[in-house]
Amino acid sequence: MAVTKKKAAPKKSNTVKLKFDTSWNYAPAPESKSAATIHKQYDLFINGEWQKPSGKKYFDTINPATEEKLSEVAMANEADTNKAVTAARNAYEKVWKKMPAKERGKYIFRIARMIQEKARELAVIETLDGGKPIRESRDFDVPTAANHFFYYAGWADKLEYAFPNRQASPLGVAGQIIPWNFPLLMAAWKIAPALATGNTVVLKPAETTPLTALKLAEIIQEADLPPGVVNILTGAGETGASIVNHPGIDKIAFTGSTEVGKLIQRAIAGTNKKATLELGGKAANIIFEDAPIDQAVEGVINGIFFNQGHVCCAGSRLYVQESIAKQVIRKLKDRIETLIVGDPIDKNTDIGAINSKQQLDTIHKYLNIGKKEGAEMYESSCPLPRKGYFCRPTIFTNVAQSSRIAQEEIFGPVLAVLTFRTDDEVIEKANNSPYGLSAGVWTDKGSKIFNMTKRMRAGVVWANTFNKFDPSSPFGGYKESGFGREGGLHGLMPYINLTHQS
């Protein structure tokens, strides 16, 4: 077997096409599940111990990639919420707020370390329960969650340096409700700053993805955190509502849909509860003709297909300058051909399972809307597994600004591509949204970057990159994407009262 001589006569460039269906392929590479222990049943984590739900009800949590049951978890009702809030209140008054800040910090450090020690297990469980690719839970969710605890642990005894001329004091008991797209990471985003600032916590993970939060409860128990400082209640929307409405809660931190965020804002009217809301988005990702195109294309791909597009800051609206639109669209189409859709536990999978049947239905609804609106739909040619909830990476071109697929949050692997001509035009279109969570801009020209990043009304702006996160970097939205920041020094603010220093 020596050199295989092939004819290399140039073909007409408008007919050439790269072939990604190659003869050399990747064998299945499933991550071993042996590192992970999932119990058959989980109770509620209240006051440092596992307590049976008052209503004696449990519900199933399934693997969305196989539709098989993984475990069953307790359904918390109002009585359970009451118990958890009471435990959190006691822990706050009697232990946590009195504890020297540096000791508080050490507990949080300890949790961070234990997450690292159990990283593989957490990653496997996250992937089984939520459907995200193991590559992401292993390389992103779990390490970033640990890092978040590390970051805020260090703040615990340094708060007097954070806010000049002000004394920071904790709020009390924080009720925290988190979504299904980054179950462990969102728990970390919520719990770490709350604990560092001296608050205690009642946290409710999402109905479809409770397992890593329960694993975190085990870690918290193992870390010997005083009972009641963190309580974890599993359940559905009603459990969340019972937390929001509980009079013993001082603060609500919610990440989820704008619709529910608004309900919460209404529900806490007339109370002294503070709130931070991290809600929906419809981020504009803008590519100018002078951009580093291949990196921009990769940024667009990561921007919309990361975590199946179940990302509030996903770059779901792509604005391409008309002069390079054809080129960019061709590159995008090539790139999605190389995305591997399939078993999330396989280490080579790029796009895992859609989190739930319900979400898959929502995505399909929008695919139909997009087609009806006359946009051109292009899907990857990849095969889909027969069982489980899967969706091909999809690109809509010829999309109008007024299309619903360009305005509404789909929360799936669906990209709407629009074109523009001038800077002013694209700024206007990018800001033409009730959302304002994130945005992206790609150009090689420094002064243009600053013009664009300044004028885009969004809480996080990525220039020549996209979907980057770091514990030290504040995250949160403008407008209907919510208020308050998580991460960084600014992420302390939602959990403290500031009083004038005497």
Add this chain to the structure above:
Amino acid sequence: MATAKSLLTVPDFALSPRIDQVGVEERAARFTTRSIKKESKLNGLKLVLNMIDLTTLEGKDTDGKVKQLCYKAIHPHDAVPGIPTVAAVCVYPSMVKVAKKALGDSGIRVASVATAFPSGQAPRDVKIRDTRYAVNEGADEIDMVISRGKFHAGEYNFVFDEIAAIKEASGEARLKVILETGELGSFDKVRRASEIAMYAGADFIKTSTGKIQPAATMPVTLVMLEAIRDFYYKTGRMVGMKPAGGISKSKLALHYLVMVKEVLGEDWLNNEWFRFGASSLANDVLMQIVKEHTGLYQSGNYFSVD
């Protein structure tokens, strides 16, 4: 030149696309997360072996050394059946005749470096004579170096014309153009040099001489693969890629293979269009192949060094 028609519109190379380094590195790192196991690994390893330009480019090269290398090229590891040969043997022009004879009708190509390799600091007529000499000695492939000094001085026409002249001097031999990326200083310049080489007629673009650090890296190879892809889309002409220097482990070579598969696809996944310039990579690949066959981790003692 067969490609003359497609070269009618030569772009302004100063306007070559800009490259964001951090983005390239992230993308390159992503390829390394692909898990290559079992039959996929075995097939990949064989493919890698078959893409190697087994290389010796030393002042102390002798007929004896080159002959041994050629034997190794044809018989990498006869103890295990079904192991492919390498793609080519790469030597200095003075060793071409020896290599050609030693390789006989094995089908393995002889590649010769030329053009005052590795510095390229010689007048054009010397480079042309160097090239013609290698071709006349029987070289199937010419690995030339670009004039990096002229490139940095912004004399892109000079660099372009020189490559075109060497291409002409190479005749039927396929021309690999070494950019010596370790001397170019940025990915923007790697991209620009890649385009100059391709528009000037290169059949392959190649990262490095192996004499300068850094030699081939995944990010720089990615930049060049993407330049090849864009050139292909613009002109319809395929150009090959050869990372050289610094790739000595099978695992890394498989990462490169992943990169070729996912950037250029099937048409480039063969030794007609992709090569590894390496000397010690072959034995590491062989050890891995034998490990896959036997299930035992191997020792270098069981594999011939040359």
Add this chain to the structure above:
Amino acid sequence: MSKTSVHTTSLHTNGNGTGTTETKRLEVLKTYKIYIGGQFPRTESGRYYIPVNNEGKKLANVCLSSRKDFRNAVVAARAAFGGWSGRAAFNRSQILYRMAEMLEGRRMQFIDELMQQDASRAAAEKEVDLAVDRLIYYAGWCDKYQQLFSSVNPVASSHFNFSVPEPTGVVSIIAPQQDSLLGLISVISPVIAGGNTCVVLASESKPLCAVTFAEVLNSSDLPGGVVNILTGKPSELASWFVDHMDVNATIYCEKDTDIQRMMREKSALNLKRVFFYDQTDWTAAESQSPYFIFDTQEIKTTWHPVENIAGAGGGY
């Protein structure tokens, strides 16, 4: 609020003397209008009310602003937002300082109006002095709070990452009912120092200074529309102040818990940021701080890759 009544009888003139003798010069009365987009229109509704002081003296025919006046004011505030927020912070500082100069120049007029509205001379003088000083205070903050609330964030990847405050947009404000000048200036100043524009409803019972302050604004290089001042009843307008979809934040300075509840409920319509400054003693030293500016700021975080050819660290 209880001190107002609607009359059609003639108005008392101000405290400089009443025209009883025919030989005495007839005083020219001032028309108190609202201030929208740098203009002084009357309310589109044609309605008015007459606030009365503790002595039963009718203060003026004051515009009873309507929902439409508010809408017009929001349009003006939105139109002014781009220019005002885009100005150099230093320039905003200059303009706030100019406002203080103009206020100082009209010191006697404000003292007089405050006294008409039941303040003692000493209290009125103190309030005007504090109001001038408060403007100076926030004029100084215009180009400093950014440094206080910004951060460069040491992210672990090869990116430069920084967070800066940006104005939230159009802010609707229901000003304090007492401290009708000082309270008004104390809530407006941090909002506009931070680059926002606003629509503010003056004290219902003591509206005179707010309208006169509009004249100060109009002669202070402050672009039209940055501050829009309405007069009227909070009980009537509060809900419009918080349900307008093009308003980004609302500040309410009274303790009425029904209104507070209504405001938080309605703020959910477009997730307005709502603030209740109902515990603040505007004469106290603590009633001024950059944290008031921070309330109507959004934090924007920007990322950009840092090239790393030579292998040096990426972050800062």
